[in-house]
Amino acid sequence: MNASSRFGRARIRDFVRSGAVLAFDFDGTLAPIRRDPDHVHLSARMRAALTRLTARAPCVVLSGRARVDLELRVRGLGLVALSGDHGHDRKAPSVRERATLDRYAEALVPIVTALRGTRLERKRHTLAVHWRTATSPALARRHILRAVRALAPARSVFGKCVVELHADATDHKGTALERLCRSLRRTRALYVGDDTTDEDVFTRPGRIDVLGIHVGRGPTRAALRLDRQAEVVELIEFLGDALDGVDPRELKSPRCPTRAGTPRGTRAAVRASPDARDAAAGVPDRRARGTP
Numbered sequence: 443m444n445a446s447s448r449f450g451r452a453r454i455r456d457f458v459r460s461g462a463v464l465a466f467d468f469d470g471t472l473a474p475i476r477r478d479p480d481h482v483h484l485s486a487r488m489r490a491a492l493t494r495l496t497a498r499a500p501c502v503v504l505s506g507r508a509r510v511d512l513e514l515r516v517r518g519l520g521l522v523a524l525s526g527d528h529g530h531d532r533k534a535p536s537v538r539e540r541a542t543l544d545r546y547a548e549a550l551v552p553i554v555t556a557l558r559g560t561r562l563e564r565k566r567h568t569l570a571v572h573w574r575t576a577t578s579p580a581l582a583r584r585h586i587l588r589a590v591r592a593l594a595p596a597r598s599v600f601g602k603c604v605v606e607l608h609a610d611a612t613d614h615k616g617t618a619l620e621r622l623c624r625s626l627r628r629t630r631a632l633y634v635g636d637d638t639t640d641e642d643v644f645t646r647p648g649r650i651d652v653l654g655i656h657v658g659r660g661p662t663r664a665a666l667r668l669d670r671q672a673e674v675v676e677l678i679e680f681l682g683d684a685l686d687g688v689d690p691r692e693l694k695s696p697r698c699p700t701r702a703g704t705p706r707g708t709r710a711a712v713r714a715s716p717d718a719r720d721a722a723a724g725v726p727d728r729r730a731r732g733t734p
């Protein structure tokens with residue numbers, strides 16, 4: 443169903459007014475994809491729409507970008523939390539994880555050096571190989587795919603002209619959103635994303651109730667779809683309108699179930715991360731605000 447249709451909008455309005463966390467991917471969702479990822483920024487209209495929305499509901503951004511990179515791009519919006527590196531950034535990388543990423547990098551450097559226009563990006567928990575600006579993207583993809591297959595990483599996820607190698611397959615955007623919801627004591631989330639890695643959220647079974655919106659064409663498990671990235675800003679503005687006049691304190695959802703399905707107690711919320719405690723108190727994310 444199209445998210446911009448009358449029925450799509452009605453479904454979204456009902457869902458977000460029932461106390462959902464509003465979660466978004468960054469590249470290709472909140473901001474259009476550019477040839478150079480460093481040139482990806484939010485438009486002024488998107489910044490205004492998000493700033494209005496974060497005053498009405500808890501909003502989070504989940505991205506494959508490194509957290510420090512992401513922070514710079516969403517600073518000042520009033521988000522309650524961020525998750526970078528596909529949800530891996532909740533903890534420091536282990537020695538084993540770092541050694542594995544070193545091994546991947548060692549094997550891939552000669553290939554990237556030989557393929558003009560390709561780029562290796564080392565993040566704390568993952569390694570990305572980009573070929574958007576390759577002289578021959580199809581050829582580059584073929585060589586990179588072969589090399590990645592030979593490395594047999596714990597997890598590899600192909601996105602738009604990029605492959606991400608994970609040394610640890612435990613975390614992804616689905617687990618990250620689940621954790622954030624638990625910390626915020628919410629059981630439902632609207633999630634908007636455009637790429638393969640976002641399917642980890644759309645297909646996450648059971649733990650939280652997710653209404654997914656896929657941006658763009660291609661197969662997806664999301665319930666709703668927007669055809670173009672340019673439509674996302676209209677969605678954000680619609681969400682702001684849908685929540686206009688709703689007291690955020692009234693946006694309550696049932697307590698988050700534990701793994702066993704029983705209500706989680708207050709103590710668990712007290713143990714939540716500083717970000718989540720700020721969120722519960724209505725304080726914007728301290729790192730997104732640029733404060734220590």
Ligand SMILES: [Mg+2]
Pocket residue numbers: 467468469470471635636637
């Ligand atoms: Mg994306």
